[in-house]
Amino acid sequence: MTEATIEVRGLRKRYGPLAAVDDLSFTVRPGRVTGFVGPNGAGKSTTMRVIMGLDRPDAGQALVSGRPYAQLPVPLCEIGALLDPAACHPGRSATDHLRWLAHTAGLPERRIAEVLTAVGLTDVARRPTGGYSLGMRQRLGIAVALLGDPPVLIFDEPVNGLDPQGIRWMRGLLNSLAAEGRAVLVSSHLMRELEGVADHLVVLSRGRAIADTTVAELIESVARGRVELRTERREEALAALTALGATVAVTGDDSLTVAGLPAERVARALAERSVPHRELGPHRPSLEEAYMEISREAVEFEPADLPFPGEVAP
Numbered sequence: 595m596t597e598a599t600i601e602v603r604g605l606r607k608r609y610g611p612l613a614a615v616d617d618l619s620f621t622v623r624p625g626r627v628t629g630f631v632g633p634n635g636a637g638k639s640t641t642m643r644v645i646m647g648l649d650r651p652d653a654g655q656a657l658v659s660g661r662p663y664a665q666l667p668v669p670l671c672e673i674g675a676l677l678d679p680a681a682c683h684p685g686r687s688a689t690d691h692l693r694w695l696a697h698t699a700g701l702p703e704r705r706i707a708e709v710l711t712a713v714g715l716t717d718v719a720r721r722p723t724g725g726y727s728l729g730m731r732q733r734l735g736i737a738v739a740l741l742g743d744p745p746v747l748i749f750d751e752p753v754n755g756l757d758p759q760g761i762r763w764m765r766g767l768l769n770s771l772a773a774e775g776r777a778v779l780v781s782s783h784l785m786r787e788l789e790g791v792a793d794h795l796v797v798l799s800r801g802r803a804i805a806d807t808t809v810a811e812l813i814e815s816v817a818r819g820r821v822e823l824r825t826e827r828r829e830e831a832l833a834a835l836t837a838l839g840a841t842v843a844v845t846g847d848d849s850l851t852v853a854g855l856p857a858e859r860v861a862r863a864l865a866e867r868s869v870p871h872r873e874l875g876p877h878r879p880s881l882e883e884a885y886m887e888i889s890r891e892a893v894e895f896e897p898a899d900l901p902f903p904g905e906v907a908p
């Protein structure tokens with residue numbers, strides 16, 4: 595049996611002079627949630643549209659379990675997608691919308707009740723969807739994605755507009771879909787939305803992947819042996835450590851992060867100058883911090899003469 599995957603290879607998509615997606619390659623593997631993260635306009639939705647065969651790339655390709663979307667025999671049974679929560683006629687009920695889709699894909703009637711239960715819409719399933727809240731429309735979009743019981747799923751900003759209870763539900767759903775062995779790709783422009791959900795991350799900046807890594811590796815790559823400590827005599831500590839060639843960042847009234855010196859050397863330097871300190875240990879950046887740092891580095895190394903997505907070339 596073919597493994598459930600999404601393989602994006604050398605993908606490019608331009609809109610006029612703008613490279614919305616620029617030589618992008620990554621793989622979404624089964625049994626885990628892959629977070630697809632980047633700021634607004636980074637190219638996430640464009641990539642997802644190409645995967646779903648809704649946009650034609652200028653170069654490269656996106657394969658779903660080894661085949662382009664257009665060659666999938668019954669697409670609904672191969673890949674489910676939540677790209678637009680409102681893509682339903684407002685006068686139609688959720689049941690009718692799902693029945694029509696199930697019919698066109700040759701799926702059994704029982705799948706309708708099953709997916710309505712899975713997304714918690716059973717009680718309102720006969721009401722016209724025009725009266726649905728954003729959260730209910732989002733759940734209906736997920737019901738559509740799950741209808742064909744596909745092994746591959748993609749969700750574009752699925753928690754947008756959801757209340758805290760809805761967000762919790764969504765996180766549980768994403769984790770359980772991955773635990774069932776499905777390949778799950780979830781986009782967000784906020785790293786904290788993916789914390790505790792994504793096992794793997796593809797970080798996008800201006801159409802390019804700036805990281806394709808596990809969450810643990812990303813944090814480790816940013817920590818880079820840095821040391822943090824607290825001291826009431828921050829300025830003295832700062833001067834002493836800087837004099838030894840360390841790069842020191844002030845992170846609070848009484849806290850510092852030190853790069854370029856091992857923890858023992860930092861401790862010794864402060865002891866020699868009788869600067870009291872506490873909680874000296876390895877720096878553990880949050881996922882959000884790690885994301886901000888690699889995004890900043892990516893922007894700093896960007897060639898300045900290229901038009902960025904969202905800007906018009908002079």
Ligand SMILES: Nc1ncnc2c1ncn2[C@@H]1O[C@H](COP(=O)(O)OP(=O)(O)OP(=O)(O)O)[C@@H](O)[C@H]1O
Nearest residue numbers: 609614633634635636637638639640641783903904
């Ligand atoms: N149909 C289009 N015509 C012209 N430009 C487009 C089109 N679709 C997207 N773009 C541009 O391509 C770039 C990437 O957009 P895209 O929607 O893929 O980003 P995104 O990462 O999904 O952003 P967001 O988080 O805001 O959804 C943006 O600069 C956007 O303005």
